[in-house]
Amino acid sequence: xxxxxxxxxxxxxxxxxASSIAMAYLQNKLGENVEPRRLGNISKETExxxxxxxxxxxxxxxxxxxDDCVILVDHNEAPQSADNIEKAHIRMVVDxxxxxxxxSEPLYYHAExxxxxxxxIYKLFExxxxxxxxDVAGLMLSAIISDTLLFKSPTCTDLDINVAEKLSKIxxxxxxxxxxxxxxxxxxxxxxxxxxLLNLDSKLFDLGDKxxxxxxxxxxxxINDVMSxxxxxxxxxxxxxxxxxxxxxxxxxxxxxxxxxxxxxxxxSTDLVEKAFSVKLENNTAFLPGVxxxxxxxxxxxxxxxx
Amino acid sequence: xxxxxxxxxxxxxxxxxASSIAMAYLQNKLGENVEPRRLGNISKETExxxxxxxxxxxxxxxxxxxDDCVILVDHNEAPQSADNIEKAHIRMVVDxxxxxxxxSEPLYYHAExxxxxxxxIYKLFExxxxxxxxDVAGLMLSAIISDTLLFKSPTCTDLDINVAEKLSKIxxxxxxxxxxxxxxxxxxxxxxxxxxLLNLDSKLFDLGDKxxxxxxxxxxxxINDVMSxxxxxxxxxxxxxxxxxxxxxxxxxxxxxxxxxxxxxxxxSTDLVEKAFSVKLENNTAFLPGVxxxxxxxxxxxxxxxx
Numbered sequence: 001x002x003x004x005x006x007x008x009x010x011x012x013x014x015x016x017x018a019s020s021i022a023m024a025y026l027q028n029k030l031g032e033n034v035e036p037r038r039l040g041n042i043s044k045e046t047e048x049x050x051x052x053x054x055x056x057x058x059x060x061x062x063x064x065x066x067d068d069c070v071i072l073v074d075h076n077e078a079p080q081s082a083d084n085i086e087k088a089h090i091r092m093v094v095d096x097x098x099x100x101x102x103x104s105e106p107l108y109y110h111a112e113x114x115x116x117x118x119x120x121i122y123k124l125f126e127x128x129x130x131x132x133x134x135d136v137a138g139l140m141l142s143a144i145i146s147d148t149l150l151f152k153s154p155t156c157t158d159l160d161i162n163v164a165e166k167l168s169k170i171x172x173x174x175x176x177x178x179x180x181x182x183x184x185x186x187x188x189x190x191x192x193x194x195x196x197l198l199n200l201d202s203k204l205f206d207l208g209d210k211x212x213x214x215x216x217x218x219x220x221x222x223i224n225d226v227m228s229x230x231x232x233x234x235x236x237x238x239x240x241x242x243x244x245x246x247x248x249x250x251x252x253x254x255x256x257x258x259x260x261x262x263x264x265x266x267x268x269s270t271d272l273v274e275k276a277f278s279v280k281l282e283n284n285t286a287f288l289p290g291v292x293x294x295x296x297x298x299x300x301x302x303x304x305x306x307x
Numbered sequence: 308x309x310x311x312x313x314x315x316x317x318x319x320x321x322x323x324x325a326s327s328i329a330m331a332y333l334q335n336k337l338g339e340n341v342e343p344r345r346l347g348n349i350s351k352e353t354e355x356x357x358x359x360x361x362x363x364x365x366x367x368x369x370x371x372x373x374d375d376c377v378i379l380v381d382h383n384e385a386p387q388s389a390d391n392i393e394k395a396h397i398r399m400v401v402d403x404x405x406x407x408x409x410x411s412e413p414l415y416y417h418a419e420x421x422x423x424x425x426x427x428i429y430k431l432f433e434x435x436x437x438x439x440x441x442d443v444a445g446l447m448l449s450a451i452i453s454d455t456l457l458f459k460s461p462t463c464t465d466l467d468i469n470v471a472e473k474l475s476k477i478x479x480x481x482x483x484x485x486x487x488x489x490x491x492x493x494x495x496x497x498x499x500x501x502x503x504l505l506n507l508d509s510k511l512f513d514l515g516d517k518x519x520x521x522x523x524x525x526x527x528x529x530i531n532d533v534m535s536x537x538x539x540x541x542x543x544x545x546x547x548x549x550x551x552x553x554x555x556x557x558x559x560x561x562x563x564x565x566x567x568x569x570x571x572x573x574x575x576s577t578d579l580v581e582k583a584f585s586v587k588l589e590n591n592t593a594f595l596p597g598v599x600x601x602x603x604x605x606x607x608x609x610x611x612x613x614x
Contacts (some may be wrong), residue, residue: 099416102407104610106420106602111404115414125433256363295413 002069006093007037007082008060008117009075011202013044014182018143019117026180028119029130035069037061037208039082042199043054045186045219049142053135053171054176057079057187074117078103079204083203094120097295100206107221115160116147122163138171145179146186149219156294187220194232198240198251200307205299208306210275211247211269214240217294226253227262227285234284237266248272254292276305281287309376314344314368316382321353321489325450326380326424327365329443330401333428334378336437341378344368348391352493352526356449357486358441360478360578372394377548381424383408385509401427401515422467423454427469444462445478446608452486453493456526456563462603464583490563494527501539505547505558512606517614518554518576521547525599526563533560534569534592541591544573555579563597568598583612 006023008016020036036058042050048056063083064070065186070082071092077100078085093101093110096117112120118140125132144164148156151164167174174216189197200202202216220226226233237249248267255261263275264285273279277288289299313330317322327343334341343365344563347522349357370390371377377389378399384407385392400408400413405425408416418426425447432439439447451471455463458471476483496504509523527533533540544556555574562568571592572580586593598604 002359052548070407098410100409104607106405107418108420109416109418111416112413112417182440270572307411 001031002036004069005037006033006034006071006073007039008073009041010081011041013201014049014146015117015143016074017046018139019121022121023073023141025136026125026130030128039226043186044188045182048182048185049139052112053138055135055139057244074195115156116144119160119163132170134171137167139175141167141171141173142182147294150179151292152259155211155293194229194236198236207302213248214246215250215294217252219254223253223255223262240264241267259292261288263288272302276301308340311339311341311376311378312340312344312377313380314346315380316387317346319345319347320508321453322450323355324353324382325446329425329447333432334436337435340437342370350493351495352489355489356446357494360445362442362446405450411583419536422463423451425450426467426470439477441478444474445480448474448478448480454531456599457486459566459602473500499541501536505543508589514609520555521553522557522601524559524561526561530560530562530569537598548574570595578593579609579612583608
């Protein structure tokens, strides 16, 4: 039987790992032969969740070839996927992001504007009458908590909350106490170099098909703690700009307690950032009150600013 | 409440009309405010189906604006959609075609590699526990019969057959006798001019993002009947090439009784057609045994030939 690989985006977050594992479990129950993979290192937050529910991390994968049949979860755009993704056969996509997707063959594509891919995968379990095991349910719940910052992100929908409550029952997990511990595990940034901080959760985009843009994000309980490393961060940001030929390199430092972000932006197109958020960058930085979601509060406004 | 418009592709076929009407019905039952539209004239086949089930045709629509919120069914690519579609707010897509789609905001997107959009919409009715009225069920059945050529097209899946059988019960319709009558109604081409024949069911593509391509298709019970008009057809095909700046203009004459097609191809890139189908065009034409599906047997091989 044809083997399928399922994976989330590069620099995987908890949703990318959890949705790969959950989707592989579901598809195998439906008679497919599917294995989960990860396109990068496991974050501290994800590690906390995997350990808590005693699930092993998927094997690492970097590139695919024309021999591979794959399922994409939690992403759809080629720059965020495995290298050579345009050569592979994409059989299914389950995602909750903006779309920039092209294929020459019809496929299964299910996207919904919800906070977390695992919320959609929960619906697929229900639709196919497949029971979710307790450990997989716990991991899916972790993904929803992570993507919605415990339901505080503007990306969070009623459906996410609803599904999280069901998963909390299946996995016998207290959402708030477990959720806070998990998020806090992810904000321990002390052991990371500046270069690592800028690649814990980063995504590449072609803004308006023109400007190669990198947007990285870290969650913290204390913005000042990260900003004390600003000089070194800027050095790495500048290096990345020349190495990767970026027009814009944005670092978003998100305070998950108070739901604000500090932004550091460098590159030849920083005027777009000022236009998008109606702010003036001073020493390459600005405070963005209420901004926590790259997907909902950063990418759309940057896209609108360029158009 | 925000009003939504739902429509299928330009040069609408029975599926584009039926899925617009069915989707509007479903979404209204779910509390939305949705009206169906059509992006072109009703075909004779669709007219037969609408008359049979006593349903009125949707209102004509040509272009949309930044004030419109829309649902796309049976298509996703901008050239096949309403003019200015890139300015409108696309809230949902339900489709079964290859994808070339981009948005700056997350949305609901549900595609499956099945023969007919109405097959997917049937699943959405089930998922939401909405009862399908007999007349809407009959129209949805007509769409499946049309898109799968009474289950004989290679695009037809078990799910299409399954859903068609359920819709046949709901609408109290004999699939074979009704289906043949409906398909035959669509093959009466005598009243159409050559220009009309070339635009009854035509789609525009950018092959490999490079070659502007038009592929038109007619269903017939007698290929010779259409080929007797070859000289005049070629004249119109050539005119379209200069008017629309096409690299390739393909006319597919499909014998729905014996499941073959005759192709007429003109333009500067006809070598792609010869390469794709391993045929030699003689006097701009070739016979393609077993080819009936533009989506499954023409577009993918042309795309492979260019890559």
